[in-house]
Amino acid sequence: MAELLSSPPPKELDERQVAKAALEAAEEQLRSLCASNAGTFVDVERRSANLASALADLQDKIKVVEPSISDVQQVLEDGNSLTEISEKHRVRRRTLLQYSSLLELLELPSLMDACVREKHRVRRRTLLQYSSLLELLELPSLMDACVRSNLYEEALSIASFANTLKRRHTDKNIVVLRVIDQIRSRQLDLRRHLIHRLKQNITMPQCLEVLTALRRLNSIDLEGEKNIEELHDGMELKLQVDFLEARDTWIESSPRTNNTTLGPGEQLLDTIERYRTRVFEIGTQFNAIFGTSMTKQSVSSSNSLLSMWITRRIHLFLTMITSSVNRMEDSAILRDALEACVFFASSMARLGGDFKSMLSDIFESKMVSLVTNCWKEGVSTLQETLKVCRDAGVVGPLISSSIAPQASGISPEQPPRQLLSHPPLARMINSYMSGFNELRRCLLPNIFVILRNELKDSLKNVKAILETNQRTVNAPALRGEASQLREAAESMMIVFDNIVEPYITGALEVALGNFKAGKELLLKQMDKVEEESEEEEEKENEEEEGKESEEEEGKESEEEEKGKESEEDDKSQEIDDNEQQKDNEVEVDKTADDNVISQSVTDSE
Secondary structure (H helix, E strand, O other): OHHHHHOOOOOOOOHHHHHHHHHHHHHHHHHHHHHHOHHHHHHHHHHHHHHHHHHHHHHHHHHHHHHHHHHHHHHHHHOOOHHHHHHHHHHHHHHHHOHHHHHHHHHHHHHHHHHHHHHHHHHHHHHHOHHHHHHHHOHHHHHHHHHHOOOHHHHHHHHHHHHHHHHHOOOOOHHHHHHHHHHHHHHHHHHHHHHHHHOOOOOHHHHHHHHHHHHHHHHHHHOOOOOHHHHHHHHHHHHHHHHHHHHHHHHHOOOOOOOOOOOHHHHHHHHHHHHHHHHHHHHHHHHHHHOOOOOHHHHHHHHHHHHHHHHHHHHHHHHHHHHHHHOOOOHHHHHHHHHHHHHHHHHHHHHOOOOHHHHHHHHHHHHHHHHHHHHHHHHHHHHHHHHHHHHHOOOHHHOOOOOOOOOOOOOOOOOOHHHHHOHHHHHHHHHHHHHHHHHHHOOOHHHHHHHHHHHHHHHHHHHHHHHHHHHHHOOOOOOOOHHHHHHHHHHHHHHHHHHHHHHHHHHHHHHOOOHHHHHHHHHHHHHHHHHHHHHHHHHHHHHHHHHHHHHHHHHHHHHHHHHHHHHHHHHHHHHHHHHHHHHHHHHHHHHHHHHHHHHHHHHHO
16 A cells, blocks of 8 residues: 555646645644644643652651651550550551552552553654554545546555455554545545446447446445345446436437527437437447346346336437427428438337337327318318308409310319319318328328328318308398309309319329329319310300390391381381372362362352
8 A cells, every 4th residue: 555655646647746735734734733732742741740749748748657657656566555455456457448548649650650651652653653644544535636537446446445454453443444434435426426427428438447447346345245246236236227327317418519500300300310329329338338247147137127228218209209290390301300210210129129110100190280280271261261251241252253264185183273263162272282292291101091081071071161151141131242152152062062072082192192093083073074164165055056046036026127117117108198199189179179269250250
């Protein structure tokens, strides 16, 4: 131990210089303590001197009493009476009873000298061992300096030396026991320091160094104990638990880099990648450190411990992913997160923690909600539009008259142009198409049946909304453009049954990758649309022909009426002419009669 303490410190460490300075300070403190307690030493010397003087006085008094005692003794010897004999006997008896006290008083100076000599001997021996005692007292502070300087080997050597001291000094030396207790407290500090190192980002060699130091510390604690094998297995299991708990703290620690500039999707991908890297690294370190040079029982216990830890970490990861996925509104980010999680699961499969089957419920439910939310938004918009138009009695937002004709070479995947005559239905189909576009970014096979059922329910809901609208507008108390609203409601029902429903169903099949069935539905819908357009054209042609025939009949009737009017005019003209001729003849007759009368008058004259 003296060689360890006197070994030259490395040049690159300032801690040894600090320890040397502390040693000098301790020496100076010891000198100061001796100087400060000098009064105590002087008091002891004074008391010993006073005691010696008291003993000298006592001896002088005894010498003074000795002649009288001798005289009494002479009288006793000379007396022959019984009284004198009894008195002599009494005096002798009293003297004999006080003999022990007198003897003790006479021996006090020699006893005081023996005590002083013993104390001096102890102090001298202590002074001769001053350097060794100073080194012993400095062991706790030296171990603390080694711990703070990451000098684990030196700290463990001091801890092992404490066990040696405990074995050698079995006489319960108070100083040594206190030094050992302080070293044990520094051992706890060393253990806490080593476990704190495991909570940081350390490499595999550094991790191996820390765990080797912890194992040596456990072996030091096991010295002198019974049932070493059982205690060793328990300590090894406790070491594994401490290792996993410390590394858990490192996993949950946030990175030092600033990710505020990243978007939510990039932050989630970065979190998944960091989590995957750290969990896989910890599992690999655990297998490399605790999986070798172990018994079968310990290997099985470590494997079960690692399995429990991996299961717990996967559960926490899935909880975190579920909360993050529920906040997503973009299927592209959802797809990237799914790919990262699948890669994480494939990496954990090497450690026996493949959790790919647990990802489907999380991402499939979110994908279904993303698609159906688009559908629900379109249906709610349609319902609000119908309600507003009903309440206002306006048909303008429901019908559009400027519609381009359906092109002959258009593909069946494109929406039919007949929908443009009903803008609310067209906007609703745009919402459904938005949901189908989300499927194009992240298509999961297990949601096909769910989406088909959801689409059926959604279309039933739309049909119910249209039927409710039709019943409402057919009520007699409708205000505004009642007749046009009724015609628009009936037309929307027909368009929904013949065009919207089959088109959306076929579009879903196409979005799900079932192109054959989807195109068949779309082609059937397109044929139906063409048939309806042909029927409408025939009806329009018949109506035009009927209008033309009616116009021709009207023209013929007009001509007949004009002919009848002309005949009537001719007849009336003839009648007028005949009447005028008759009037002329009457006037001629009148003029002839007038001439005859005038001639007769002249003749008579």
